[in-house]
Amino acid sequence: MASIHDVARVSGVSISTVSYALSGKRPVSEATRARIAKAAKELGYQPNARGRMLAGRRTQLLALTAPLHAETSAPAHMAFVLAVVTAARRYDYDVILLTEEEATGGLSRVTSSKLADGIVVLDVAIDDHRVDLIRDLDIPAVLIGVPGNTAGLVCVDLDFEAAARLAVDQLADNGHTSLALLGEPHAVYERGSNYPRRFRDALLTHAAARSVDCIFVESSKNPVDVRAAIDTALAAEPRPTGLVMQCAEPSQVTTLEHLAARGVRIPAELSVISAASTFDTSRFTPPLDVIPLVPAETSDRAIDLLMTTFSKRHEPVVELLAPRYFANGSVGPPPARSIPRPHTN
Amino acid sequence: MASIHDVARVSGVSISTVSYALSGKRPVSEATRARIAKAAKELGYQPNARGRMLAGRRTQLLALTAPLHAETSAPAHMAFVLAVVTAARRYDYDVILLTEEEATGGLSRVTSSKLADGIVVLDVAIDDHRVDLIRDLDIPAVLIGVPGNTAGLVCVDLDFEAAARLAVDQLADNGHTSLALLGEPHAVYERGSNYPRRFRDALLTHAAARSVDCIFVESSKNPVDVRAAIDTALAAEPRPTGLVMQCAEPSQVTTLEHLAARGVRIPAELSVISAASTFDTSRFTPPLDVIPLVPAETSDRAIDLLMTTFSKRHEPVVELLAPRYFANGSVGPPPARSIPRPHTN
DNA sequence: CTGAAAGCGCTTACAG
DNA sequence: CTGAAAGCGCTTACAG
The missing domain is CATH 1.10.260.40 (lambda repressor-like DNA-binding domains)
Structure with missing residues (x-):
């Protein structure tokens, strides 16, 4: 050689x-x-990269900490990992993947051995051990996601609160006054990343602000439970005429099938919006309006910020990307007159 | 520092x-x-890792080439990536993730710059550009999967032919004489990794060898098509009393639901085996017998072989792990007497 | 516009 | 049992 x-x-x-x-x-x-x-x-x-690393001040290596919990959605996770690697390559950086359960061990190791020039944190939970460590570690870092305490951190994420408001506004502006949110499975809110919580809370808050009723139900890995959740939601009083789904693809597919089976027409009887989705809802039956999760844009921006940090110390910042709405015909006005159902209770 | x-x-x-x-x-x-x-x-x-890399002969870094195609199943893919990283850590190795479309570029780069000590190739297709490159590159490498031409390579994989035979034998030994295979979506056989093909071909061959009829149908991302495929399979003559599923989790779930909706009892009327699955079929409704894909064992073995290669040149070898069968009560004898259906045609 | 040299932080023969 | 030194392959002040 x-x-x-x-x-x-x-x-x-x-x-x-x-x-x-x-x-x-x-x-x-x-x-x-x-x-x-x-x-x-x-x-x-x-x-030779080895000589270059030692003589230069850079290894051209980033560490990506991306632990996989049981609650993690593999497709979304993969999309972000892929996007981070692609974004890093734009700056001629390679990515070391840290997956270990004791994720903080890997972070300390690549930092103290000076293996990585910087760190990317994926799948941030509200209370995340890695975040405390990042604050102590003297190494540039960027989080994709927003932890509970953002002091001293550089974070990038979709603006999930704005996304929730966007969904509510879209339906409210069309005249809907009663909505349902089909969220993630219960465990996600307990232990998973925190954006589902941010989305749900903002949606409920904003619905209330707009005087729109909203029932929240959780999805599940089990289709039977998903259908039951939908049935529960549609039995609410007043009956929801709009549905927002912020959950995994299989649950959304199951829901659409179940609605079809129940004879619920979209959007004539029910307007539907898919939110924070990484998959293609335009090929669903029927195609769904969507406020997508944007792994590429988010990762690009995160890596841009990280690279800035390498030259000059970057002040802490939380950058939230504005959500975008793509119409595919699944939202319209509510049914002209909803037949009032007999009052039980 | x-x-x-x-x-x-x-x-x-x-x-x-x-x-x-x-x-x-x-x-x-x-x-x-x-x-x-x-x-x-x-x-x-x-x-300091930089000094150590230059002075020693090792970077303690492996490159994992794991491109994501549209046909790739994200959960299975993630499971293998995770397993490879975990296996590498046992030897104090970190893993650089190469995902680029032009995957060969990344391989050349980390090899010629002496960044990685070795390479792990995931998701091997029959005719894989990366494999040709690996043969030329002067760097230890191990493939997880088996390409069409294995000359000069070190490969590790589940023995999918044996897995297919195991599934057939299990059903044939129980007295079944007509089977159905629900395979992957069409595109997987065209462009995806090659094990679905190996599994399908071996299953059909071994069924024939045991004088068992077998109809092959493909699954789909679309549940409607999955149900249609199952209907087609069950309409075959003679009617299948055993079903082998080698496809993604959502398709298997859809199938079980559809069978339940059609009133087909498992295993009384239909025996079912799930094959090459990375997910937990024991919590399906009903729980399914399974011949699982084993990312951890496969990756561990692959990394062991790679580490051996570092010390002494390892001769080319294709190591196939023996499949294992886990019974969960979804296989039994065929219905005592199958009611002959009227001959059409 | 170019070169000689120091130095990055280790590992590992070579000596004793 | 231990040390002085060479050297891994580059980058980058320092000089001219």
Whole structure:
């Protein structure tokens, strides 16, 4: 394997000139540059990362801490991991994946050994051990997600509160006065990442602010429970004419099938919005309006901020990306006249 | 940040003695060792990975090439990525995740820059560009999966042919003479990893060898199509009394629900086996017999082989792990007397 | 525009 | 049992 010395010898210059010619950090005469380029190409020279890491101040390596809980949705998780790696590559960074249960161990290790230049934290919980560690560690870090206490941190996430308001407004502006939210399975709110909670709370709050009734039901990995939840929601009084789903793809598919089976027409009888989804709701039956989760944009922005941190100390900031609404025809006005059902109770 | 020089100074020895004391690669007197350990602890010394990489012959870094296609099942994919990282950590290795579409670019990069000590290839297709590259690259590598041409390679995988035979035997031995296989969606056989093909082909071949009829149908992301496929399968002549499912979890759940809706009792009227599954079929309704995919065992073995390769050149080998069968009560004898249906056609 | 040299923080023969 | 020193392959002040 050719080294920088080989390239220097073949092109008749010093190794420093080779280094500068290849990095462009110092002007090099065109003739010299050409000879060096030719030699490097002939020899198939690739700078050795080990030498570069030690001499330079960068390893060009990021650590991504992305633990998988039982409650984690694998597709969404994968989408973010993929997006982070792709975003890092734009800056010529590679990504070390930290998955261990005792996630803080991995963080300490790659930090104290100076393996990574920076850290990306995925799937942030409200009360996250990794976040406390990050604050202590003297290493640039960015969180994708928002923990309970953001002091001293750089965070990027979708604005889930705004997304919830957007969903409510969309339905309220269409004239709906009673909604249902099909949320994540119960365990997610207990132990999972915190955005489902932020979304749910904001949605209920904003519905109340707009004088819209809203019933909240939880989904499940079990389709039977999903259908029961939907039945519960639709039995609410006054009967919901709008449904917001913020849950995994299988639960949304089950719901649509169940609604079809019950003969509930979308949007004639029920308007439906899919929220915080990473999957393609435009190919559902029927296609659904969606406020998508945006792994690529979120990760790009997170990595941009992290790279900024490398040059100049970045002040703590929580950047929330504005949600966007994509209409696919699943939202309309509520049924002209809802037939009042007999009062029980 | 304390360096090895600091530790040497504080403990009154040379840096080489510190290095040897900490690595254990040379005997060090107990007294000296104790002083060094004390100093290292006081100073919070952690060896610098950059220096270690350059001086030693190892980076303690593995590259994992795990591209995500549209056809990839995210949960299974995640399970393997997680298992590989966990397996690598047993040897104090960290894992760099390579996900790029042009996966060969990443492989060349980490190899020629000497960033990684070895490579793990996931999700191997029959005709995989990465495999050709691996053969050319002068770096230890192990594949999880089996490509069409295994010459010169070290591969580890579940023995899918044996798994298929096991499923057939289990049903045939119970007296079934007509089976159905619900496989992956069509695109998986066209472009995805190759084990579904190996499983399907072996199952059909072995069924024929045992004089068992077998109809093959494909699943889908769309539940409607899954139900149609099951209907097609059960309409086959002679009517199947055994069903093998080798497809994603949602399709298996849909199938069980559809069978329940059709009033098909398991195993009284239909025996069912779930194959190559990474999810827990014992909590399905009803619980299913399963021949699981084993990410942990497969990855552990793959990493063991890779580590062996580091010390002494390992001869090419294809290691297939024996499948195991877990009974959960979903397989029994076929219905005592199948009511012959009127001959159409 | 270019070079000689120091140095990044370790590991590991070579000596004693 | 321990130390002085070379060297891993680069980058980057320092000089000219």
